[in-house]
Amino acid sequence: MTASTKPGVPEMEAIAARHAHLLRSSSKKGLKPMLIGGGVVFYLVFSWWFFSIGHVLANANWGIAGTYLADWVSYEIRPEIGIAPDGTMAVSYQRNSPLGKNPNPQWIMLDKQEVTRTVEALSATTPAQKPKASSSFNFMAPNAALGAGGTTEQAATTTRTEQVVTRAVVTYDRATRIEIANKLVTATHAGESLTMKVDGADRVTAQTPLPRWATQKRPGEKVTLSFGFTGWAEIEGDEVSIRNRFFGWANFLFDTNSPYFGKSYGEVASLVLSGDRIEPTRSNLSLAWDNILYNAEWQHLDVWTKMLQTIVMAFVGTLFASFIAFPLCFLAARNITPSRLTNQLVKRSFDFLRSVDMFIWALFFTRAFGPGPLAGISAIFFTDTGTLGKLYSEALENIDDKQREGVKSVGAAPIAVQRFGVLPQVLPVFASQALYFWESNTRSATIIGAVGAGGIGLKLWEAMRTNSDWENVAYMVLLILMVVFVFDSISNACRSRLMGGKSH
Template identity: 60%
Template sequence: MATLSAAEIDDISARYPEVFAGSQRKRRTGWLVGLGIASYLVFAWWFFAVGSVLAGGNWGIAGIYLADWVSYEIRPTVEFRGDRLDVTYARFSTYQADRQPDWVTLEPAGAPPPGVEGVAERAVIGIGRDNSLDITPRLVTVVRGNETLVIDIVPDERVTARGALPQWAEQKTPGEKLIVSFGFAGRAEIEADEVKIRHRFFGWENFVFDGNSPFWGKSAGEVLSLLLSGPRLKPEMSNAALAWDNIWNNSEWQHGDVWTKLLQTIVMAFVGTVFASALAFPLAFVAARNITPNRFANQLFKRFFDFLRSVDMLIWALFFTRAFGPGPLAGISAIFFTDTGTFGKLYSEALENIDDKQREGIRSVGAAPSLVQRYGVVPQVLPVFLSQSLYFWESNTRSATIIGAVGAGGIGLKLWEAMRTNSDWENVAYMVLLILIVVFVFDNISNVLRRRLIGRTVID
């Protein structure tokens, strides 16, 4: 391909100035548009102080929250009781004074009072690999890898470290609380009256059986042996029935309640979508100009559809929660109102774009008006109507989760309750995973049905 010289280009531009003028205008317009976009982005960055927001963000907290989704913590507290130590756990923790984890070692403090457990003169707590805390009433020795930090305790008065603090230890005020970090494995807060330990483990604790189950702590082989041939753990029911009851009523993960709420969400989306489709179908015929030649009726129903869909589904959910109280009825009503407006608009527009030749052919043989609509209009639009309804059914499964969080029932409310505790993020991850699976399944079902209704070529 020959390359034009500068002289030849100048000669051509002199002979055809209008062509080159248009090209130059387009080039200038493109540069001006690009400059305008760049200027707007710079202004937005400055006006909203994006740089300061990014710099001031507490990214460490985000990392902790992310870790909480895929891990859990066991939190023993070692309290100083004179010359003794008292190891305690949260009220509903799997571990208690009479059930210590294997990484907590207690050296007995002589003869403890009757019925008192978890009391010792010394506690050795391993946190991850090569990390430990050796705790006595007046001395805490922290080992992290090859480094050792010795901390003197004056009960109820002060905490003092011997020597300079390593990078993994922090004490904001001399004599006050001292924090040591072991990375992902956990941390410890050493105070003058107690030591709070947070030991983190990867995974979901007690996902199958909680600490109250007779199957808790047993290996998969032991559980299977009990299910198949072991003696009954409860005389009134088989081991298989007992295992299912323990899983379904797991007090920590609440599988039964979560799955019931998930089914409630699916039913909300389905019923709300079906009712909206059923009501919007006949109303759309009145709103379509080519079907109902009454301008007042057309405008009345189109504005009615606009009103229903202009109010967001979340606002409708708040309104119906106030009217009916918390529960799935409020969620169904919110989906029904919003989708009636949306379907009415979509259906009426589809009706206004039909091919009138088919309708005229049915009318030419003297068919009644109802038969004209039945055989001349419905076959054209029904696949489109069903396709749109199926898409919104899948979409409403996601929306039902959101409106559930404001009291409309379903798994959304359960999810919001878990998030509000700020400590059950593994439960949040569990419910989010279930929602993702349900949306994935319903999306594929919707796609398959739409392909069968309106053809693979239209969908693809």
């Protein structure tokens, strides 16, 4: 604005007088953000109090959470050291030990010696009269027993020589070890030591004050030692249970029954490429692949098959839902089907199908069809038919009518009007939404599988129920993440090509 056209001071004052409400700052406008901010703060404080978040955080057992997470990426070796009343010991391992049938780990040092024991054995002697059933006692000697056929058995003593363990040292790491000898258990961890006396029966007596990593509920009961990620141990009167933790997944390729078990990657490669046949009927490569697929501990073939079931379940359910929702959405769109009754009936059907969660549908169809992929496919089909039908009908109601009117103006039949005036506008949207639901249902199929609908979800739930195979759970979770990532990338690329945009 030039100086000649610029309003003078009297004119500015006149404008200000006429529109004073525009120039005056509104106190209400400044108060509104303060009220919103205060409301948010009040809601957060109320939620903190109502759900007792502070109390929950303060009393949470973070140690258990850490151990639980460690179970996902590690495995345990669990030797049990039994202690006899005379102080001698015997070492045993869990039935499916990751070390195989003849475990001999370097971190357990055993001192052994041969001892001669005297044991009682029963020997049959002369026949004796069997007492009557009504008799409350018999007149045989206290050390005699009645054998089969009416013979008496008398106790006889025999001697035998056997090898026993007299001292055991378990080394977890440089800072943690447990030594057992002469019915004394000495645990060392983080520069502290704890000595406990066991009686070979049911009583444990601490000889020194308990450090922070040792707990005992009542005097004489078992003592639990927690060493963090390294592992833990339980000391009882007649047994020391060791739980030594190692990072990684044990026997991921070959289980303890495989001829390749315990061999290095180089040894396996040498056997596969140039070694003599382990089994004359097939090559070493075929044997190695068979051992991997049928690994008893990881069950790779079964896991991969269940994962494929989940993918097929998501694809078939989404495909059928798209096929059914496609024609129904034209009946639900007001601008395509003028009948209000038809619109409302179809839309309410869509509302019913999608208002029942997919998880609930899965429970229903599992009961109807039994456990298996059919229940999962039906649950996805019912839920997605309602959701896709609603989305498709809304897309139809928002089309540009000019294109449809243009096709009508040339005298095209009603079917041709929909084909050339409507479909080109909505088909990319339909395909994009169907692809998104296909990718999303790959995740959803995992959840509904846990209730019996088959697939990897059921396998995952079975592993979680054992409360010990958490490394198997981690394996399946990682497999699910990889599959979801791949299908998400494929879905994004296809949607971007359909919509004419760039993939992200």
